[in-house]
Amino acid sequence: MRRLPTWLMLAAAASYAFLYLPLIIVVVYSFNDSRLNAEWVGFTLDWYRALLADEEMLIAARNSLLIALVSSCVATLLGTLAGLGMHRWRPAWLPLLVITPVAMPEILLGVSLLVFFIQLMHLTLGFLSVVLAHITFSIGFVAIVVRARLAGMDESIFEAALDLGATPWQSFRLVTFPLILPAVVAGFLMAFTLSLDDFVITFFTAGVGVSTLPLQIYSMIKIAVTPEVNAVSTLLMLLTLLLVILASRLDKGFMKGSA
Amino acid sequence: MSATDRDHRATGRSTDQATRWAVLSPPTLFLLAFFLAPALIMVLASFQYPGEFGGLAPLTDQGDGKEYGLTLENLAFFFSDWLFAEIFARSFSVAAASTLICLILAYPVAWLIAQSPKRHRDLLVLLVILPFASNFLIRVYAWMIILGPQAALARTINGLLATLGLEPVSLLFSPIAVLVGMVYVHLPFMILPLYTNLEKHDPVLLDAAQDLGANAWQRFWRVTWPLSLPGVFSGAALVFIPVLGMFAIPDLLGGTRDMLIGNLIKDQFLGVRDWPFGAALSIMLTLAVLSLAGLAAWLSKPRRRAT
Numbered sequence: 001m002r003r004l005p006t007w008l009m010l011a012a013a014a015s016y017a018f019l020y021l022p023l024i025i026v027v028v029y030s031f032n033d034s035r036l037n038a039e040w041v042g043f044t045l046d047w048y049r050a051l052l053a054d055e056e057m058l059i060a061a062r063n064s065l066l067i068a069l070v071s072s073c074v075a076t077l078l079g080t081l082a083g084l085g086m087h088r089w090r091p092a093w094l095p096l097l098v099i100t101p102v103a104m105p106e107i108l109l110g111v112s113l114l115v116f117f118i119q120l121m122h123l124t125l126g127f128l129s130v131v132l133a134h135i136t137f138s139i140g141f142v143a144i145v146v147r148a149r150l151a152g153m154d155e156s157i158f159e160a161a162l163d164l165g166a167t168p169w170q171s172f173r174l175v176t177f178p179l180i181l182p183a184v185v186a187g188f189l190m191a192f193t194l195s196l197d198d199f200v201i202t203f204f205t206a207g208v209g210v211s212t213l214p215l216q217i218y219s220m221i222k223i224a225v226t227p228e229v230n231a232v233s234t235l236l237m238l239l240t241l242l243l244v245i246l247a248s249r250l251d252k253g254f255m256k257g258s259a
Numbered sequence: 260m261s262a263t264d265r266d267h268r269a270t271g272r273s274t275d276q277a278t279r280w281a282v283l284s285p286p287t288l289f290l291l292a293f294f295l296a297p298a299l300i301m302v303l304a305s306f307q308y309p310g311e312f313g314g315l316a317p318l319t320d321q322g323d324g325k326e327y328g329l330t331l332e333n334l335a336f337f338f339s340d341w342l343f344a345e346i347f348a349r350s351f352s353v354a355a356a357s358t359l360i361c362l363i364l365a366y367p368v369a370w371l372i373a374q375s376p377k378r379h380r381d382l383l384v385l386l387v388i389l390p391f392a393s394n395f396l397i398r399v400y401a402w403m404i405i406l407g408p409q410a411a412l413a414r415t416i417n418g419l420l421a422t423l424g425l426e427p428v429s430l431l432f433s434p435i436a437v438l439v440g441m442v443y444v445h446l447p448f449m450i451l452p453l454y455t456n457l458e459k460h461d462p463v464l465l466d467a468a469q470d471l472g473a474n475a476w477q478r479f480w481r482v483t484w485p486l487s488l489p490g491v492f493s494g495a496a497l498v499f500i501p502v503l504g505m506f507a508i509p510d511l512l513g514g515t516r517d518m519l520i521g522n523l524i525k526d527q528f529l530g531v532r533d534w535p536f537g538a539a540l541s542i543m544l545t546l547a548v549l550s551l552a553g554l555a556a557w558l559s560k561p562r563r564r565a566t
Binding site for chain 1: 274278279282283285286287289290291293294295296297298300301304314315364365367368370371374385386387388389390392393394395396397398399400401402403404405407409410411443446447450475500501503504505506507510511521524525528529534537538541544545548552
């Protein structure tokens, strides 16, 4: 291995610091006994207490979890079907339909769904419109993960099952499905995280009907910077951290399986 | 081939057709309804008149003497005022600047990961992904704290300016703050494709260049950089395109004069409620994005250079 020049190591270290320092500041100030996020005064848990007493925030959190759960379940089902279909029959149009909503700037999907829901479906914006919107952008992520898993699989085991007298359904249920299951679960976790985190598309499709955590955070920081936001951010970061680590665990199993 | 065999194949084919239909139709129908249909409605809306209380005016005459049908007015309105062209130009320059800064910050990281021993690489990549997994608003909010007027950074800079006898400046609500936010939020999008590319380079090429007398700079500029271009272009597309449509970062970190296309579109739908004009702007943004994505795909296709 070639030794890396010192300045390059320093530059890379600076980039890593740039990635982490701001988030560390958010976490540290969530324990700071001062209204201003300016300097360290002393340790407190007051902002977490304020958070637990904040009715609107709790409702928003409950909505976020509920929306994430419903939309990621449906997206996992549809995304897995799309991944299987793309792998098995390779229709040229499906990847385009599945991936374009993910690749476009989010605002475009957001405003087009807003117009669609109100003008065509005459739907009152709220829980249902947000769930439908979240499913739309999550399908692609699940489909990509599932297809990648299928692409790394040995086709011959599927044929072996058929040769041993299994019906196609049996060979799917007993062979293919258990093998793609880690990818399906990873896709589900990904869809769940994406839904929990989404701001832009929710912003356009929620109307006044429903509030989610990101919407709540946005309206709070739009008015003023308060350490209560630091507290909710810290908790939310902890949750996504757990989800990401869980998903990457499954992904490691997936890498071993395909090797 | 026996008759039963043929029967078996025929039923096999028709079950296969049925399976195909059963597997492909649910996701396809869902996306046709909630992605393609809304997209087509936006195209139509961009040629409609605005409704009286927001929304869209009807396509057919309602007999109430109000506007109906299709029009090119929304496009004409866009070209009637320099302001809109200015906002588009500003958005493209912010996107270009963010992309360039991301590239400069990302290259050393991607290179470091690619050159690290294999057992460290997964961890280093995970370290890039982790902050990116935290909520986007939290990452923007972090910069509202850092750049805020009461924070150490602003006080130090303004203290310095005061000793020089200069007016204090606001770090927050400035074009610089917008740029910092854009770079911070999108940096991992540049690091990951670059790393994927750099990881595949054969170290033998650099040894050969060294044997032929190339110095470190020449080895980078004549070997590594040209080979990494596909990674650079896909990373650039992943940064440039979302920055182009971003409205929340200028909203939170920028001043009133830092409006970008995204803010303009958002205002049409939620502020002034001129949906047709908003739709026309969205279509223009879509066309810009599609041509950029096409360009990036074409540029990042590895091809042999004619010698």
